[in-house]
Amino acid sequence: MMAEGATTTGTEAPSGAGFPPFKTESFPSQIFWLVVTMAFLFVVLWRFAGPRIKGTLEERRGMIQKEIETAQENRRKAEAATVAYETPLFEARERARAINDQYRERAAEDVKKAEAQADANAERATADAEARLARIRAEAKTHIAGAAKDAAIEIVSRLTGERISDAEAEAAVRAAQEA
Amino acid sequence: MAINPMEQFAVKPIVPLHIGHYDVSFTNQSLWMCIVVGAITLFMTMATSRRALVPSRMQSMAEISYEFVANMVGGAAGEDGLRFFPFVFTIFMFVLFSNFLGLLPGSFTVTSQIIVTFTMAGFVIAMVVVTGFLKHGIGFLKLFVPKAPFLLLLLLVPIEVISFFTRPISLSVRLFANMLAGHTLLKVFASFVIALGGAGLLAPLAAAPMFLIVAITALELLVAFLQAYVFAILTCIYLNEALHLHDHH
Numbered sequence: 510m511m512a513e514g515a516t517t518t519g520t521e522a523p524s525g526a527g528f529p530p531f532k533t534e535s536f537p538s539q540i541f542w543l544v545v546t547m548a549f550l551f552v553v554l555w556r557f558a559g560p561r562i563k564g565t566l567e568e569r570r571g572m573i574q575k576e577i578e579t580a581q582e583n584r585r586k587a588e589a590a591t592v593a594y595e596t597p598l599f600e601a602r603e604r605a606r607a608i609n610d611q612y613r614e615r616a617a618e619d620v621k622k623a624e625a626q627a628d629a630n631a632e633r634a635t636a637d638a639e640a641r642l643a644r645i646r647a648e649a650k651t652h653i654a655g656a657a658k659d660a661a662i663e664i665v666s667r668l669t670g671e672r673i674s675d676a677e678a679e680a681a682v683r684a685a686q687e688a
Numbered sequence: 689m690a691i692n693p694m695e696q697f698a699v700k701p702i703v704p705l706h707i708g709h710y711d712v713s714f715t716n717q718s719l720w721m722c723i724v725v726g727a728i729t730l731f732m733t734m735a736t737s738r739r740a741l742v743p744s745r746m747q748s749m750a751e752i753s754y755e756f757v758a759n760m761v762g763g764a765a766g767e768d769g770l771r772f773f774p775f776v777f778t779i780f781m782f783v784l785f786s787n788f789l790g791l792l793p794g795s796f797t798v799t800s801q802i803i804v805t806f807t808m809a810g811f812v813i814a815m816v817v818v819t820g821f822l823k824h825g826i827g828f829l830k831l832f833v834p835k836a837p838f839l840l841l842l843l844l845v846p847i848e849v850i851s852f853f854t855r856p857i858s859l860s861v862r863l864f865a866n867m868l869a870g871h872t873l874l875k876v877f878a879s880f881v882i883a884l885g886g887a888g889l890l891a892p893l894a895a896a897p898m899f900l901i902v903a904i905t906a907l908e909l910l911v912a913f914l915q916a917y918v919f920a921i922l923t924c925i926y927l928n929e930a931l932h933l934h935d936h937h
Binding site: 531549559565 | 712732733751754
């Protein structure tokens with residue numbers, strides 16, 4: 510601190526205080542140049558730099574917005590294409606299943622019908638056979654009775670020399686059959 | 689060698705100039721205001737001249753400054769406060785660049801002059817008053833009448849009036865004192881470095897204040913930004929009061 514503050518401040522008429530910011534003689538110059546420079550800066554920022562930066566920012570925001578919209582549009586399209594691709598596939602699969610079901614049903618019906626037919630046939634054949642059997646048995650029974658009656662008459666005539674009537678022989682045969 | 693920590697704040701005429709009987713000489717302070725404004729103009733116009741969609745670093749910085757202040761104004765003063773954006777932007781950029789460029793060794797810190805900060809603060813308050821009366825007419829005076837019982841109002845109204853009229857002082861002194869104190873501190877420690885450096889055996893001790901200067905410079909960078917921000921945000925808050933009175937509290 511060798512020099513006095515006042516001698517270094519350089520203004521023409523240094524006033525009492527040695528504290529430069531409080532030296533009032535420089536105030537008019539400071540205010541004047543502050544107003545001039547700030548006014549210039551204000552015009553630059555207000556009229557040129559500000560609008561330009563604002564324009565750039567809005568342009569960028571707009572572009573980003575547009576890109577996002579394009580991307581969303583593309584995604585919507587892709588989803589629609591997927592649906593358009595899958596729908597016929599799904600429909601075709603459904604139709605195939607329907608046809609499949611239909612044929613299986615029809616086949617089952619055919620099988621059932623054929624079974625019923627076969628059952629009916631078999632039943633009829635069985636009934637026929639049984640009827641024929643019964644008839645044959647009945648016939649056989651009468652033949653046997655006739656033969657037995659003849660045989661009985663013959664045997665009696667041989668053994669006794671007597672001739673028995675048909676009715677007697679018949680009754681005897683019936684009695685023997687029933688025993 | 690004269691090491692006076694106040695010497696850096698001295699305003700020295702470069703080109704003597706008079707308008708009427710006012711001394712409006714072009715001084716070192718005027719020169720540095722021109723440098724500040726020139727630097728901002730270059731920064732804000734050159735960096736943005738390409739208008740690239742993918743910005744360069746400089747363009748990005750200019751855009752960030754713009755959006756930072758735009759968000760500040762919109763947030764603190766509302767949508768209709770955006771009319772004042774160019775004004776707040778100008779003040780913020782001017783104070784910010786003054787503070788930053790003032791940290792360069794050998795430069796002059798424009799905002800370390802009380803008359804500069806007071807003129808700006810006075811202009812802000814004048815604008816608040818004009819805006820308030822234009823928007824609300826005589827109703828602007830309701831700003832000084834908070835919602836309170838009548839007896840309390842007798843106490844509160846004078847307090848509100850005083851606090852309103854001390855705003856230009858607090859606004860200007862805050863910035864001025866911060867800049868002045870920081871630069872004085874730097875100069876004082878710098879003088880320690882020189883004094884110790886020439887003190888023979890004690891010379892290695894000069895490293896201690898040297899280290900402190902580095903640390904304080906880092907702190908001053910923060911203060912430089914912070915004070916510009918505080919000045920601008922308070923401007924927005926005062927404008928908000930003028931626009932919306934107490935509605936937005």
